[in-house]
Amino acid sequence: MVPAPLLVLTAAICTQTGQAFGKQLSGTIGAGGVVALRLGFAALLLLLWFRPKLPDRRHLPWILGLGTAIAGMNLVYPAMRYLPVGVASTLQLLGPLLVGLLGSRRPADLGAAVVAGAGVWLLNDPAGGPPHWPGLVLALLSAVAMGSYLLLSRRVALLTGDTSGLVWGVAFAAVLGMPTGLLAQPVDWAPGVLPAGAAVATITAVLPYTLEQSALRRINAGTVGVLLSLEPAVAAVAGLLVLDEQLSALRWLGLGCISTATGWTAWTAISSRSRRARVPAEPPANA
Template identity: 45%
Template sequence: MVAIDFERVRRGAVPRVFSRVPVWQGLGGVPPTLLVLAGIVSVQIGAALATELFAATGPAGAVSLRLFFAGVVLLVFWRSSLRIERRALPVVLGYGAVLALMNLSFYEAIDRIPLGMAVTLEFLGPLVVALAGSRRWIDPVWAVLAGAGVVLLMRAGGKVPWVGVLLALGAATCWAGYILLGAKLGEKTSGGGGLALAMAFGGILMAPVGIAGAGKALLHPSVLAAGFGVAMLSSVLPYSVELEALRRIPPRVFGVLMSLEPAVAAVAGLLVLGQQMDLPQWTGIACVVAASAGATRTGRGDHV
């Protein structure tokens, strides 16, 4: 398929046991579109909360806390399926390393540029993966539209923080690798044990970096509470509601809804962090959202 397989990545990364937790059993009556939007909002609020953590821990410290708590939650839920074959180990370790680097690059980016800009640039990773093997005539249109969006996004008043832009593009590259390795992880492991171990490995990789940057601040009760909140908002809650939504709506609809994430990120940055963006930047975000939705919608029927 030529499409942005957000649902494939997240569906493979979601412990199905979440659906058996009592708090999720009442989600059946919520419209699936609202569940997807709730997941998107949760991710962006989690990113905004992580930004607030930076003053105490720095981006690396915030990433360390997020991966640590997310890893603990996943290991607990998937404790019965943590045994993996030796041939799967390189994929698990590679997946964990890419996951850690992706989150570090993204958090370093949002420490320098607005959240909406960072998420929009990061979205280029899965968009490039979706279009790379395309044979449809319409897909170059989406690529040009996304490129125009990036150009508009960079036409901000004042000096463009290029370090932040490059970090966001680094996160996009990692997201592309995350998608490709996620497919391999799904082939070589069953259940969520592979993901749990990869998340734990990513947390181990980030621990020395986070400790070096934040030191004892990582152990402050308020910092730990905020880190746990980031992990829940950015991982557990969105994965859970999106899993429920995927049971009730077609993957194409899910993918199109997920394309709204850059716009939601920009709104979250404005409302939560007070990050202002001008009209050309909003137009650039709209172009990338349209390109993402278009590539998802037109690619669903194209099998390769």
């Protein structure tokens, strides 16, 4: 059996390498076209693979919310028009970090927030020219969507008890994202575009979702969070190898700050839960 941490790391490599290829494809069909093909093919492939049952009407608001969050996460693709893959993906990680910090009562995590803030400032590389505000705004909106996705996906999984809610959420994201993406810019339907879109969807959505679902059955979400803190480094390497995107020393430092803050927050959450689990319950007063 493949170790669960290896599944999570493989999912991260798939996601970030696929995003680099998606950015490359956007040069032909635009970021909107990449989003449309990614969501469309991901929904189709997941529906065919899992054949989910129709959702309960009581669960629909949560599933629609999940689909909206998944569609919002795809704002990282137009953000990459202005930012390197590693920078956009690192900013997107602020969403899960914020979720972890909001649920924390540990004073030490305030330091993680400060480190993450410093990382954001360094990622913009103040010495490298004017800020790329459109890219920063889009990446941060994608981060908000990613944080919402983490909260909603857990809720939907608890409600449905299987992957059907996630699959229908992706399908709704396709309903939202495909028309918007196709209308944003005329798509050049050159030979090879559809297979390339299907490949990006498979690498960035179908495989990661499947691998992470399998891993979460064996390890907790906090451990997954620690492992996913490596995604910015994976994204930066993918951007370098696929797109020859060079990051300055300041941006590498900023990437490291945000990854460290995310890993610290997830790891201390795991340690805190472990300590609470080891504390024996107090005997009743009348024992």
